[in-house]
Amino acid sequence: MKKNLGVVPAVYPMPVLMVAAYNEDGTVNVMNAAWGMICGSDRIALFIDEDHKTTQDILRQKAFTVSIADKEHMEAADFFGIATGNKMPDKFARTGYHAVKSQFVNAPVVEEFPVAMECELAEVVHTDNLYAIVGKILNVAAEEAVLSEKGKVDPGKLNALIFDQFQSGYYVTGEKVGRAWNAGAGLMK
Numbered sequence: 670m671k672k673n674l675g676v677v678p679a680v681y682p683m684p685v686l687m688v689a690a691y692n693e694d695g696t697v698n699v700m701n702a703a704w705g706m707i708c709g710s711d712r713i714a715l716f717i718d719e720d721h722k723t724t725q726d727i728l729r730q731k732a733f734t735v736s737i738a739d740k741e742h743m744e745a746a747d748f749f750g751i752a753t754g755n756k757m758p759d760k761f762a763r764t765g766y767h768a769v770k771s772q773f774v775n776a777p778v779v780e781e782f783p784v785a786m787e788c789e790l791a792e793v794v795h796t797d798n799l800y801a802i803v804g805k806i807l808n809v810a811a812e813e814a815v816l817s818e819k820g821k822v823d824p825g826k827l828n829a830l831i832f833d834q835f836q837s838g839y840y841v842t843g844e845k846v847g848r849a850w851n852a853g854a855g856l857m858k
Contacts, residue, residue: 677834677835678834679834679835680834681831681833681834681835682831682832682833682840682842683703683704683831683832683833683834684703684705684706684737684829684831684832685701685703685737685738685746685829685830685831685832685839686702686703686705686715686735686736686737686738687699687701687702687735687736687737687738687746687749687779687782688700688701688702688705688715688717688723688733688734688735689723689733689734689735689736689768689776689777689778689779690723690726690727690730690732690733690734690776690777691726691730691775691776691777692722692726692754692758693726693729696758696759696761696762697761697768697777697779698722698723698726698754698760698761699723699749699760699761699777699779700717700721700722700723700750700754701738701746701747701749701750702715702716702717703750703832703834704716704717705717705735708803711805711806712791712803712804712805712806713735713786713788713803713804713806714794714801714802714803714804715735715801715802715803715804716799716800717800717801717802719795719800720755721753721754721755722753722754722755723754724802726754727790727802728790728793730775730776730790731775731789731790732771732774732775732776732787732788732789732790733774733776733788733790733802733804734771734774734776734777734778734779734785734786734787734788735785735786735788735804736778736779736782736783736784736785736786737782737783737784737785737827737829738782738829738830739782739783739827739828739829739830740828740830740841741828742781742782743830743839745764745766745781746782746830747839748760748763748764749764766779766780766781767779767780767781768780771785771787771808772787772808773787773807773808774787774788774789774807776788778810783811783812783814783815783827784809784810784811784812784815784822784827785809785810785811786804786806786808786809787806787807787808787809787810788804788805788806789804789805789807790802790803790804790805791803791804791805809822814826815827824843824845825843825844825845827842827843828841828842828843829841829842829843
């Protein structure tokens with residue numbers, strides 16, 4: 670029997686996404702955003718508040734990157750969610766992390782995170798119930814260490830962090846338990 674929990678954001682898992690853009694002075698700004706998802710074969714939507722420093726940087730630069738945080742870099746990833754660029758202008762520098770300019774957009778690629786989507790601003794959706802930054806993915810860059818033999822990102826090697834909104838925890842992905850578009854095929858008969 671289910672117990673009523675009231676109104677809670679009951680989606681699990683949530684990604685741990687590192688959103689990066691250049692500040693107005695050219696320095697790097699990064700935020701942790703769990704509320705984001707792929708919304709098309711070449712699109713990503715970030716459901717982030719418009720008052721975030723990173724949001725303002727994205728709107729000004731018209732470009733950003735989204736990296737997947739992994740277990741090895743959990744401390745910095747969490748810090749990017751705790752600290753705000755509105756109050757801590759040297760937030761990125763404090764981590765000692767490194768960034769290079771994307772070859773595809775005017776945005777930083779954080780070298781420590783293993784997978785980065787390089788995006789140009791495609792659209793801002795602003796309604797009474799939603800504020801979303803939509804990016805067009807122009808390139809995905811990945812460390813060779815997280816790639817399969819076929820050159821695709823291997824979740825078993827990635828150790829991607831996932832966020833638990835129920836108890837504010839981080840977990841790691843990796844175990845493959847079935848094959849998509851195949852596990853339910855028997856019910857088609």
